[in-house]
Amino acid sequence: MSAWEALRHAAVLGTGKQPFSLHDVPEEELRDVLRRLDWGEVEGALLRAAGVLTVWRYAGAFPRPAPAESCFLPAPVEELEPCSPEGTRLLVRLMEPAWQSMLPLWFERLAETRRRVPEPFLVAVLELGRAHAELRELIRPVLGQRGCWLAQQNPAWNYLQEENRASWEEGSLQVRAAYLRRVRRHDPEAGLELLQEAWNQEGSRERTELLEQLETGLSMADEPFLESALTDRSKEVRARAAELLRRLPQSRLVARMKERIRAMTTVQKKTAGALEMTLFPPETPDADATRDGITGKGFFGFPMGERALRLFQTVRAVPPSFWNESLGPDADSLVAAASACEWAEPLLAAWSEACVVFREGEWAAALLRSNTDAPSNTPDTRAALFSVLPAEQQHRRLMELLRSGDCDADLIRFIPVSAGPWDRELSAAALKALPRFLQPGPVWEFSGNPVLHALPRLLDPALSEETEVIARQAELPEGLRKQHLEHFVEAYRLKRQIMKM
Amino acid sequence: MTDTWTEQAVAALAPDPESVRAGRALAVRSRWLSLACHGKVIWGECKGSGQSPYRARIDLSGPAYKCSCPSRKVPCKHVLGLFFFHALQPDAISPGDTPEWVAEWMASRKERLEKELLRLESRQAGPDRVADPTAQQKRQAERMARVSAGVEDLQRWMRDLVRTGLAGPKIQKPDFWEAAAARLVDAQAPGLARAVREMGAIPGCAPAWPDRLLESLGRTQLLIDAFTHLQALEGDLQAEVRTRIGFPVSREEVVRGEPVRDRWAALARTMFTDPEGLQVTRTWLRGRNSGRWALLVDFVHRSLKNEQTGFSEALPGEETEADLVFYPGVPPLRALVVERRSAHETLHDLPGAGTIEQAFCQWREAIARSPWTEVWPMAFSGVCFGRSGEAWTLSEPGGRSVPVTSRFGRAWELLALGGGEALPIFGLWDGEVFSPLSTLSGGRLVALSSGEEEA
Numbered sequence: 001m002s003a004w005e006a007l008r009h010a011a012v013l014g015t016g017k018q019p020f021s022l023h024d025v026p027e028e029e030l031r032d033v034l035r036r037l038d039w040g041e042v043e044g045a046l047l048r049a050a051g052v053l054t055v056w057r058y059a060g061a062f063p064r065p066a067p068a069e070s071c072f073l074p075a076p077v078e079e080l081e082p083c084s085p086e087g088t089r090l091l092v093r094l095m096e097p098a099w100q101s102m103l104p105l106w107f108e109r110l111a112e113t114r115r116r117v118p119e120p121f122l123v124a125v126l127e128l129g130r131a132h133a134e135l136r137e138l139i140r141p142v143l144g145q146r147g148c149w150l151a152q153q154n155p156a157w158n159y160l161q162e163e164n165r166a167s168w169e170e171g172s173l174q175v176r177a178a179y180l181r182r183v184r185r186h187d188p189e190a191g192l193e194l195l196q197e198a199w200n201q202e203g204s205r206e207r208t209e210l211l212e213q214l215e216t217g218l219s220m221a222d223e224p225f226l227e228s229a230l231t232d233r234s235k236e237v238r239a240r241a242a243e244l245l246r247r248l249p250q251s252r253l254v255a256r257m258k259e260r261i262r263a264m265t266t267v268q269k270k271t272a273g274a275l276e277m278t279l280f281p282p283e284t285p286d287a288d289a290t291r292d293g294i295t296g297k298g299f300f301g302f303p304m305g306e307r308a309l310r311l312f313q314t315v316r317a318v319p320p321s322f323w324n325e326s327l328g329p330d331a332d333s334l335v336a337a338a339s340a341c342e343w344a345e346p347l348l349a350a351w352s353e354a355c356v357v358f359r360e361g362e363w364a365a366a367l368l369r370s371n372t373d374a375p376s377n378t379p380d381t382r383a384a385l386f387s388v389l390p391a392e393q394q395h396r397r398l399m400e401l402l403r404s405g406d407c408d409a410d411l412i413r414f415i416p417v418s419a420g421p422w423d424r425e426l427s428a429a430a431l432k433a434l435p436r437f438l439q440p441g442p443v444w445e446f447s448g449n450p451v452l453h454a455l456p457r458l459l460d461p462a463l464s465e466e467t468e469v470i471a472r473q474a475e476l477p478e479g480l481r482k483q484h485l486e487h488f489v490e491a492y493r494l495k496r497q498i499m500k501m
Numbered sequence: 502m503t504d505t506w507t508e509q510a511v512a513a514l515a516p517d518p519e520s521v522r523a524g525r526a527l528a529v530r531s532r533w534l535s536l537a538c539h540g541k542v543i544w545g546e547c548k549g550s551g552q553s554p555y556r557a558r559i560d561l562s563g564p565a566y567k568c569s570c571p572s573r574k575v576p577c578k579h580v581l582g583l584f585f586f587h588a589l590q591p592d593a594i595s596p597g598d599t600p601e602w603v604a605e606w607m608a609s610r611k612e613r614l615e616k617e618l619l620r621l622e623s624r625q626a627g628p629d630r631v632a633d634p635t636a637q638q639k640r641q642a643e644r645m646a647r648v649s650a651g652v653e654d655l656q657r658w659m660r661d662l663v664r665t666g667l668a669g670p671k672i673q674k675p676d677f678w679e680a681a682a683a684r685l686v687d688a689q690a691p692g693l694a695r696a697v698r699e700m701g702a703i704p705g706c707a708p709a710w711p712d713r714l715l716e717s718l719g720r721t722q723l724l725i726d727a728f729t730h731l732q733a734l735e736g737d738l739q740a741e742v743r744t745r746i747g748f749p750v751s752r753e754e755v756v757r758g759e760p761v762r763d764r765w766a767a768l769a770r771t772m773f774t775d776p777e778g779l780q781v782t783r784t785w786l787r788g789r790n791s792g793r794w795a796l797l798v799d800f801v802h803r804s805l806k807n808e809q810t811g812f813s814e815a816l817p818g819e820e821t822e823a824d825l826v827f828y829p830g831v832p833p834l835r836a837l838v839v840e841r842r843s844a845h846e847t848l849h850d851l852p853g854a855g856t857i858e859q860a861f862c863q864w865r866e867a868i869a870r871s872p873w874t875e876v877w878p879m880a881f882s883g884v885c886f887g888r889s890g891e892a893w894t895l896s897e898p899g900g901r902s903v904p905v906t907s908r909f910g911r912a913w914e915l916l917a918l919g920g921g922e923a924l925p926i927f928g929l930w931d932g933e934v935f936s937p938l939s940t941l942s943g944g945r946l947v948a949l950s951s952g953e954e955e956a
Binding site for chain 1: 507664716868
């Protein structure tokens, strides 16, 4: 036992319980000092000896030699330039909770300009990626060499690690699905093969989840496999397979649906160019219908009888353009004819859905124009149809609505789903009309003002001063509306600064 | 560190989000009739709804601010506007001569600060400061008697502790230590009281706590012994012992000392709040030519924090030509700035940086001169931050290494800055571990602590 250990032992136990005397220490000077203490008064001497030994130890401290190999291999040399000081100022601003929704734009812009996050901010950015999964793919290209190096050292940031083959074998379902998705992105065929190999050993929950990943990179090459999945023993798997097949216009499932439609529909030309449509949806489904997803069950926005439901499920699986190819002249007359027939409701609803899935602009325009009383003509459906129109048509329609002068219900719904960016003219017209969107009314939802929220994304970045002038002139009283307006002005300003990066 | 005023920092000053928006809106040159700066002070006149324009002035080193507008919000939007202006476009503010209304404000602030400091000191010193010399001598003799009695009491108490043993349950109770500390405060020995309180925090805090406690007891014993033989010590060492026991040294006394003129670089700043609500700020300085270390200690009472009080003008990352006077002590460390002789300049290097071995030589000297030295500043010119097993270390390639405290909160940030390469680092060694406080990166000093430290 060393001298210090002896002292400590005696102090912990207490000198009252056990007599104590210090044995000699090897160091000569220390020995002299300790001997000079008055050990007749044990406690005081013990304390003094403790003090002396402590000072001796501290004074004698000598730093250890550095380890032979350095504990970290240094980070590789950077290839990209760091972003500008304005860029980092923006980043600091955007990390505030109110502005985090604009971070994706900042990261995208940084990647576009081929810059990287500067070193003092790497930790903050990596932490952002840890907390927000949707930012991770955007962070990866702008981390630079040091950022990746740093991430490798800290297990908390391992979300950047590429999932590899090992995770396919051993990972959780989430991880395996992510891996399959990644493979499908780069090489869909390889992804399909991977799934096929593992297919038979998977449980039904796994089969459902993994089958969904075929959505990435979906093509006709997947059709045979999906067709076979229609006879899977799990209901979920069958439903997913049918869903995916419906997106492939050349699949056998869609061909079967087309046959069914042809079998039940007659379109006749009447006088004055109008059409008459008669439909005979089958009373009982054919043998394959349930397997193809025509179940006659489910809720799709409004109540429908079983026969109507089956009609709906059949029609929605087919691109609307099929109708004018085989059955009638053009979209508008077919829509008019359908509105007059007894099966109008499910038919229009099905066409609306098919428009969105197959992105058929002409039919979307026709349905929007018709603007019937059908229960499927909801503001949400109209917005979805609008989003399918080509950008030019959208912008033209928006200009018309803006010029018309009132705060049309369509306008409020169409703007948030519109394709950006807008040109100078449309942006100017929208800004001029801004006061309309600030009036209390249906434009204000619980979560705020969707038009104000969407405008920064859409407006031409050059119209800077105009927004600030308009905001000042709006003269809103203090309150939520004013806050939202100021938030919009600031969001627009921030977006401009990001684009200037 | 001259970028401490970011948009976020300014927004944190504001009383509500509305003021933030209003302030930002005023951060445009067109809203100000006049706008200029001098050193760390910025002022401007802004047209308002009144007849004459509102005059706002701010001092970045405080922060301190004042505006003539009638708004009841503190700080008002004009003040925030000036701050935002500085944060967003610092170069757009042209330097100028201080107009009378700004100079007046700065002078009155300085006066108020001086008065506040004197008040704080007199509070700490106790009823000792009387003009009459005979009465003063009598008081000093009385004080000495009280302290001696208190020290004797402590000695008995410590002997009892060792007799009954450190394993006893009573030392785990905070009351045990608090009672002894309170008695020392009554005996006018606040330094010893603090030491006892710190010892009270040791039991149970780590597996090796009996060693830590015994070390602390041992050093306190040496202090008691030194005090008992005070007259036999040299002047400097006497002063050191008196300071550690808790005898106050007045500012007036210190200021009469021999000033040391040098280019002083501020390398780091830490803050902590003591149990009585006093915020203590420590700023570490290095004299470029003299090679001396200096420590500035400032106190602000918590209740004053909302007022516009400022403290030491030396911001980390800057250096300035100044005259410092040192408090008596061995080795001399705590100091006061008596006169600043030049403007602040940004630091682009780490003065005093050397090898780990050189720094430890200085530490050994310091401890040899005063066994109660608690921390010592060290500046390394190039160390790699890395891991050795579970702990972080700093190592010189081909040289020595030091362990880093497990309480270091900015490890990943430092790793990001260094990337495994050697960096200059400044920090404090406490005999066991090193606490990094700042580093040089991108040609400027970067703080590594969050500023708050534990006592």
